[in-house]
Amino acid sequence: MLVYTTKIPVSDELGFDQFVEYIFVWLKGSKHYHFTDESWNRNAFQELSPNENESLQIAFYKQINICAVRFRFKDKKGFIWKTDYILNKQENKLSFQMYTEQNEKNNDKQQRIKLPVFLKKIEKFYGKDGDLEIKDLPIPVNESNAILLRDIVLNKVEYELPIIYITRDKFNTFKINPHQLAKEFKGQAHVFYDESLDVQNILKKQTNGKNPYLGAIEIYYKKAIERIYPIQLIRAKSDDERIDLIYSILINQLIRVSIDDKYSWNELKNQRQIENIDELKKKLHEIDDYKALATEYDQALDLIRDENRELKETNRVQEAKINSLNERLSNVSQEPVLIKGDEEDLYEDEQKAILEEILTAALKNLPKDHKRTRDILESVIDKNKPKCDIEQKRSDLRNYISKSSKWNQQDKNELKKYGLSIKSDSNHTKLVFYDDERYTYSASKTPSDNRGRKNLAKNLIHIFYGVNNNKDK
Incomplete structure (x- = not known):
């Protein structure tokens, strides 16, 4: 199973001898492997194996200017890993693929x-x-280089590596640090970021609104574009989780693309077998027993072709499975049912708690024969449980206000637990919800009798903590 692939442009200075020498330096210097004094003399094929868990194969294709290396390793858990490095000097590109033969039960997420x-x-x-x-x-x-992003967004220019474009949110900040992402993805993707919010307006005009904005991230491949919405990044609990999310989306797209034959270990190997058989056929013309050998050749060629057909069919089935799993992942990464509006939560999961209460009330009042609508509401409510208990907040505030007798310092400190701060003038006490002046309530300087305090608690709950279906009517 292919788990990673990339293709990196390299300079003319990286020749075949240096390429293989760096492979040896890497393997000899690792504490995990057991290679010692290996060397390569440009043989067409060479295999080295210090033990049953490690093997290195080097194939040199002189006619097409390609050197391919496959390293096979069996780890302590019994998983077999294969890494292919293919240097194509004709195009000056280094292809890298990693395969694993472990089980596929975790295929839904890379x-x-x-x-x-x-x-x-x-x-x-x-x-x-x-x-x-x-x-x-x-x-x-x-402003000076926005035209480059315009061409990328409009698919007017292509690069070998994907482009990751990070936009600023409405607070002029990033959901993920561009510098950290660039370090993590060196040699895997190019990372761009907004220098200012003004860039988004410039690109909006130049691309007719196709550019990402306000905290979204867009990934541009040769033949595809994928957008990561701010809500997906907010749900991640740390920068590492956000990087994992971007990595998963990036790699799932890359491994869907068929690998060019020039950068496939198996295809290069098959091509060499066919070339060897063709060379054998030419030599058979020189001997008397050509017909018998030619028949043997044809049988061998037919056998190889049959094996190739079987391999391609197996490949096709596996690609279909991978595409199906990737389709499921793509559906998960699409725009959610609800997108958070411009209001920020004043306390943890405030908006989610209010929406859950409204949807639950709507579900309760919905006729039972509206089955599809009921199923949708039940599913949305089940998958969006808030972390806070809004009813507990109401109950605690109601109990405290009902017992409070005056607005002293103890009251002020206690009310802060419920998001309320007290500001006084000559005649009234003003209560402000989480220091947002849009949400205020004026109360008398001294709470009145028990009934008056209960009414005050009811009014505060209605204004600041949403509608309570029964207790505060």
Whole structure:
């Protein structure tokens, strides 16, 4: 199963001998592997295996200017990992793929892969991806270079590596640090970010509103675009979880794309087998027993073709499975049923708690024969349980106000637990909800009798904590 793939432009300075030497340096220097004094003399094929859990294969395709390396490793859990490095000097690109033969029960979500040290060792040979350098720094987008992002958004220009574009939210901040993301994705993607909020308005005019904005992140591939909405980033509990989310979406798109034959270990190997058989056929013309050998050749070729057909059919079935799983992931990453509005929560999950109460009331009053509507409401309510207990907040506030006799310092301190601060003038006491002047209530300087305090509690709950169906009517 393919779990990671990338293709990195490299400079002319990285030759085949250096490429293989860096492979050896990586393997010899690792405490996990057991290679010692290996060497390569440009053989067409070479295999090295210090033990049953490790093997290194090197294939040199001189005619098409390609060197391919496959490293196979069985870890302590019994999982088999295969990493393919294919250097194509004709195009000056290095392809890297990682496969695993572990079980597929966690296929719904891609786990972030720790890249081999080898890719770090050859960073100095990274070339330019079109007009972009491959580096661990993000690229700021401003008025002077906005035209580059415009062409990327409108798919007028393509790069080998994906483009990750991070926008500022309405508070002029980022949901994920662009510099941290650029370091994590060096050699995997280019990272762009808004230098200011004004850039979004510039791109909106230049792209006819197709650009992401207000905290969204967009990933541009050669043949696809995917948007990550702010609500998805807010739900992640840490920067690591946000990076995992971006990584999962990025890799799931990359592994859907068929690998070019020139960068596939198996396809290159099959091509060499066919070439070897063709060469054998030419030599058979020189001997008397050509017909018998030619028949043997044809049978061998038919066998290889049958095996190729079976492999391609197996491949097709596996790709269909992967596409199905990726489709499920894509559906999860689409725009949610509800998008959070411009209001921020004044306390944890405030908006979710109010919406849950409204939907629950609507469900209760819905006729039983409205089954589809009831199923949808029940599903939405079940998947959006708030962390706060709004009814408990109402009850606590009601109990406290009902017993309070005057607005002293103890009252002021206690009311802060419910988001209420007290501001006094000559005649009244003004209560402000979470210091937002839009939500105030004027009360008398001294709470009156028991009935008056209960009415005050009822009014505060209605204004600040939503509608209570029974207790505060």
